[in-house]
Amino acid sequence: MRTSRILGLALLGGWFWWTSRDLGPQGRDHGPQEKLPVVYVAGSWEPSWMAERFANALRREGFDVHVFLVLVPGRPETNPYRTVRGNSARLPEFVEGVLERTGAEKVDVVTFSQGGLVARYWLKQFDGARHVRTMVNMDGIIKGSPWQSWLIKHGWGPEGDAIHEMAKGGPEITELNTPTEALPGIRYVNITTMFEIDAAPWTINWMDGPGDYENLMVQRQLPGEPILHATMDQMRAMQTGVASALRGGPVDFKSSFPWRRRRVRKAA
16 A cells, blocks of 8 residues: 555656646747737537637737637538538638728638648638638648548548548548648648647648648647647647747747746756
8 A cells, every 4th residue: 555655656746747847939939920810710520619718818819810610500511520621612701701801911820620621721722822821720630630541441431521531641631732731921830739639640730841830749848738639729738829829939838737837948
């Protein structure tokens, strides 16, 4: 019994030490950016209340955020298991409405999960790129999903186009990422978590090849920060990281843990 208590205390102490370090902001400092309207492309099944909660976190940072729901209640044609590009085709009208209401010439875009693919198909196939300055992707499935590829291989999965539009190595994702994953003229910030189990492995959420992008992992600044896929946009670390990315970086994730408020940085 005593040995188990000592082991438990050692594990607790190790966890506390692991989650006490803050190694500092990541990525490049682009300098202060003029604030543009922000279009938030929510996750595939994200309800309005969760999307608005994330949007409100950015609004408190001074951003004008407009929420685009992938799945619209009462509209079965928006079912994210059936279509990705069908939802991308709804974005032109939505973004044009934002530009008209705000008088802006461009927007910044923030995406979550499948919302990253919805937005990137819009950029390339629905003339969206000309409207975007910065895109911040929270686990945006850049390279497609190996899970969807596995379902196709075994003849499983739902009917519709979405499974093929998401499958890693499939013709749709290959075309989306050819000749480059990052389109010219757009700055990308791709954020993932080492605890990813849904959009996994976490490397599918990063870009490769030419382009203006940064690939960031929360735990490289905040070791042990418990960011999981399903609720990542509800976590303070992600909300503050996205806000700093929109301001021009470097990206600074603020932990929810009170014992991290006094920052301990790795020596330069």
